Amino acid sequence: MSIICPRCGKNSNEKEFIDAFCVDCYPLDVKMPKELVFDVCKRCERIKHGKKWIDRDEEEIAGDITRKCKGDFFNATYNKEENIVTFFIKKGETILKINKTINVNFLVNMCTDCSRMSGGYYESIIQLRGNPRTIDSFAKKVQRELAKVTFVSKVEEKKEGIDLYIGSTQAVLALIKEIGHKYIITKKLAGVDKEGRRQYRTSFSIRFE
Ligand SMILES: [Zn+2]
Ligand SMILES: [Zn+2]
Known part of the structure; x- marks a missing residue:
């Protein structure tokens, strides 16, 4: 005997049918x-999460999506290729898997850090002077550490040393304090931003014997 989906x-x-309905039309709450x-x-x-840009792997994104779905299911998974959410529902002893298409859009954009970096933006310059070998290895270390928290928009090799152009003064301060090397700090007014706040460029001069 066959039944017709109403x-x-x-x-x-x-x-495939669930009760009186086909699996596509089953009234899912x-x-x-x-x-x-x-x-x-x-x-x-x-x-982008709220105002912040954060690292998110595919599994975490799937979690972000399924958490936005509410209802009578005990588990849900997201398939990115097909844009489908699969809901797992318990009905008596059986577990039903029901697929629903979801409209998820990934908009290609540029985060604040990357757009600043590509525009050559910087808040700070680290000027490394003195022993060329020490400078060289120190510059590499600084770049490696700062890349975790901000960006290095330019590295300039001069005859008196190396200048590193850095996206965030706060990040430089934190790193220099951690390293514990002596430095000379100078602040220059660079202009005023859209909100009328004064913008400073800070230079950190570090000398190696
Ligand atoms: Zn149907
Ligand atoms: Zn980015």
């Missing part, structure tokens, strides 16, 4: 957002 008219011979939009930075691939 919603779409499909026959139970051609489609689930609320899904109409559309989800993620801003993705095309350079560093971080994702």
